Amino acid sequence: MHPALTLSVSFWSDQFVNGLTTGSIYALIALGYTMVYGVLKMINFAHGEVFMLGSFAGYGALVVMGGNDLSGPVIALAILGAIIVAMAASVSASVVIERLAYRPLRNAPRLAPLISAIGVSIFLQYLVLEQTSARAKFYPDIFPRGSLSAGPFEITYIQLFLIASSVAMMALLYAIIQRTRLGRAIRAVAENPTNASLMGVDVNRTIVVVFILGAAMAGVAGVLYGLFFQTIRGSMGFIPGIKAFTAAVLGGIGSIPGAMAGGYVLGLAETVGRELLNELPGVSLGNQWRDVIAFTLLVTILIFRPTGIFAQRSTTRA
Amino acid sequence: MPDRVSRLPSTPTDLLRFRWPIFIALCCLIPFVVSDVWVQMLVFVGLFVILGLGLNVVVGFAGLLDLGYVAFFAAGAYTMGLLTSPGSPIDAHLSFWLILPLGILIASLVGLLLGLPVLPLRGDYLAIVTLGFGEIIRLFLINRDDLTRGSQGLSAIPRPELFGYEIDSFTRWYYFIIAAAVAVAFCTARLRDSRIGRAWEAIREDEDVAAAMGVNTTKYKLLAFATGAAIGGLGGVIYASFIGFISPAAFSLQVSIDVLAIVIIGGMGSTPGVIVGSLILIGVPRILQFRETSDLLANFGWLRDALNALLGAIDAVLPGSIGRLPAAETWGARLADDTRFIIFGALLVLVMVLRPSGLWPSSRRRLEFAHDEPPAPVNAP
């Protein structure tokens, strides 16, 4: 007989919605990893910190605009403003990082940009920790409470907003990559930088554009994270950064739709997947093991399908 | 061009030939002239020299970026702690000398387990997997508190005994650490100058071509990783015994950053680089905390006042753009704290961009970077 799950339907639907929520954030961040990897074949370790900076910038904007005193329809404008400020901050940081820390190393040995990136990541993380005396900041609690329900599914407004706006951002990005000249240039550089430059693509400019697009997504993710989890701190970029990279690998690094799908798969694996594991006899994984789940998933994927779960099998291995 | 080569230490003068024995002898004299706090500081420096030499095999020799080196350090330390601390559920009262090889073995097995899935792959996956793994180890240590006593930690870890003497004073530890560091430096230098070392270097230069020359790249990457892990484990066993108390807090990402910074900033692939790196990155922040140092620095308060006046002038023109130098007495505490990582992060970038060979490069690397041309382009076959 099919073993019955011990927990209620609403429990599982809650886990599902939670998975989609965190998955949205992973997906947004993963896009930056995967696009930079696509054009530079490099892990941008500082991307988690770009996300963190966006979150802090959004926080600053909200506080300046009135913080917890905001009410009524102004809130929508304030959040929009915070998102724009966060995107601007993340984008500027990312452009500066690319110019100062990565571009001079474009032709250096493979290890050099990687070490430089980890340096940037450490620098930014501890700079913010120092400026905040390693204390957390709390996003204004302004988002309207309440929830919608459909059948067993119940979703809070903030979750709905988070999922909807990240899907919208990803759709926008996808359209840019697929439909515009800029997108064609990015795809050409990702395929083969030498050929692209022969065909008249400005490779340097295209790489900057890639950093800008990825950082913009991370900035949005930063504000969404803050609105949802409320607590932000200087070290907040580290774990989501690794997770988002895992998501990018899950979906096949370099692939944009793959990164989005990978984000959601990972989000669901951490919530629904963990609870499913707990249904097994003798298994009891507390919430603190969710990072371990993501990591185990990463290593398992690397063993069995280094090209990602969605990619076709590659013919080459060199 | 040939004269460039003749500067290599392959034709050493007599003094150059004895530079290591002389250096070690000088090190051995230090405890006779400085106070105990200095010796204690140097024990820490020596410990990080050992860790740096280990990571150097992975990063400097084989060109693999390991961002979770602390995991192996922890493996060694917890082998020691779990088997000897009275608080541990599996305390076996084993002697330090039994645990030393065991800790090394366990750390290298952890390294192999981690490297096995990742190392056959090309590229940067290792960096992110090790980064994640370093965190996982810490989570594991905290959460499996039935075994590790979680954040309470394990205490009263015994000290080694040697020829009937317990190694209990800072001076004795100092000599012990020097002996260990010399042994490790000897081993890594021998490895570097062997077929293994050449295979590592070839992999670092061009992995595909190394394979085409018959090098089993997976095997050698695993060997580099396991060797580095073994040395990290050695450092962990020594650390646990020296400190006498371990808890997960001591095995954070920051240790990995410290060791990586030592290797990169000191000079990749270079033993003197690792020593210089440890002295500057680990030693100086501690030295600044000494009473004598801050007393000394207090004499130069006028210099800080002058600089702050200058900074104030800048601030007057561009308000809020610039801070002030904090009082010298606080530097040590600040550098012992998170602030030092801001500097490390910036230094890692600066070294990569401006001086990729580090402060004290290996003679070979110095040669490499003596030329302006970029390395030969590496294209797909």
Next chain:
Amino acid sequence: MTAAELVVDGLGMQFEGLTALADVTLRVPPGEIHGLIGPNGAGKTTFFNCLTGFYRPTSGAIYLSGQRIDGLPPHVITGLGIARTFQNIRLFANMTVLENVLVGEHQHIAVGGTDILSTRRPTYPPIVERLLVLRGFPRAALNGIIEIAGAVARPPRVRAAEAAAVDRARELLAAVGLRGRENDLARNLPYGDQRRLEIARALGTRPALLLLDEPTAGMNPQEASSMVGLIRRIRDEFATTVILIEHQMRVVMGVCESITVLDYGRKIAEGPPAAIQRNPTVIEAYLGTRAIQGGGHAAP
């Protein structure tokens, strides 16, 4: 080693949508110097990459002296006797000339520990193969420990093996005309010498089949003709079969005993130089790209 016979049967190599090699069948007898020509992008380098295990062919089979080798990893194939040079020179730029050759000799330095743990071709799905690798793990680990111990303790056996390897490397360097440059960094060699060093390094692996990818590219006629002499000497002194990708027709016609022509990944002709030169299909394939008639210089 004695010169090897190469048999390639219906070799195909596909990159997402692009067919780089299609149904290439070829036999090179032991000791022959065989030319491989064709316009740019014809698939010549891809052919070498398949032979050496850089690419896993999508169809067909490759036999070296009767043993099937396709699907084996590159270092195993090298151990079985195939060595190569690269079209775009790929030396270990920051290692010395001597060290480059020593890396070539890697598998022949008897310091304990082998690099080839299995010559079994993969037969199961990749997932299973990845797990099967673990079977060899204990042996590999023991191997590694022995090698590390030898490197650290450096017993007489290891010293002797290293010394013998260095002697042999010096001989090889002398054979290609690089005596006296042993301690230079490879990157500091002039261009022509870098190509020679690539050959010396390949010879270090003791090949039974040597693959040379455009060894005279970028050379002037004098350098090219001295390279021709070197290639002949290598075949005679080192007892290898040689396959040579070459654009300079004077070189091809002068040194090759037999020639295969590739175009768009297909073999369009095979035969002795004189016949190839007259072959209308070959002339057709080269029309508009470059003249095939003797002496003409091809773009590198």
